[in-house]
Amino acid sequence: MNVKLVYRLPTIEEYNLLRRSVEWPEFDVELVKRALSNTLFSVIAEVDEGVAVGMGRVIGDNAIYFHIQDVIVRSDCQGTGVGALLMKELLAYVDRHSGKNTNIGLMCSKGREPFYLHFGFVERPTEKFGSGMIKVVSD
Ligand SMILES: CC(C)(COP(=O)(O)OP(=O)(O)OC[C@H]1O[C@@H](n2cnc3c(N)ncnc32)[C@H](O)[C@@H]1OP(=O)(O)O)[C@@H](O)C(=O)NCCC(=O)NCCS
Numbered sequence: 001m002n003v004k005l006v007y008r009l010p011t012i013e014e015y016n017l018l019r020r021s022v023e024w025p026e027f028d029v030e031l032v033k034r035a036l037s038n039t040l041f042s043v044i045a046e047v048d049e050g051v052a053v054g055m056g057r058v059i060g061d062n063a064i065y066f067h068i069q070d071v072i073v074r075s076d077c078q079g080t081g082v083g084a085l086l087m088k089e090l091l092a093y094v095d096r097h098s099g100k101n102t103n104i105g106l107m108c109s110k111g112r113e114p115f116y117l118h119f120g121f122v123e124r125p126t127e128k129f130g131s132g133m134i135k136v137v138s139d
Helices: 012-021 029-037 082-097 113-117
Strands: 004-006 041-047 051-060 065-073 103-106
16 A cells, blocks of 8 residues: 655545544534644545545644644554554654653543554553543533
């Protein structure tokens, strides 16, 4: 598979298509539009003249707190190194904009922890950190 990394936002359609391919819920178009426009950095893995098979983006305050979000590789392209290529680009972006004690967070899908361990992330809780918490708005 010939994969090309492109530094751009996904289109709304690409975003929802990639989410659907990994059975993640889709969001309303207006929400996606606003979310994507507030992205700090986005990278897309393309094959066959621009077909997006993977994406990842960085959100946050661009200095102290960064969050890795929407790391997705289309299911039929998983396990071929695309996810790792995307992560390297996301972390390189953070590296260029971070300082001492900068914090890179992510919400890991269940079972995907080993993927992120490759890139220096640690599983919470640790001796110092609690579990981390989340609240999903239902309507
Ligand atoms: C998680 C995901 C992004 C990984 O992408 P990928 O292209 O399949 O991963 P890669 O082929 O680049 O794998 C990189 C390394 O991570 C490992 N890895 C990838 N997924 C893994 C998993 N679920 N469990 C354990 N190890 C995993 C690979 O074995 C590989 O290790 P190696 O370098 O020692 O061989 C992809 O499976 C995906 O999109 N999943 C659905 C969406 C998702 O859960 N995204 C993560 C959000 S938290």
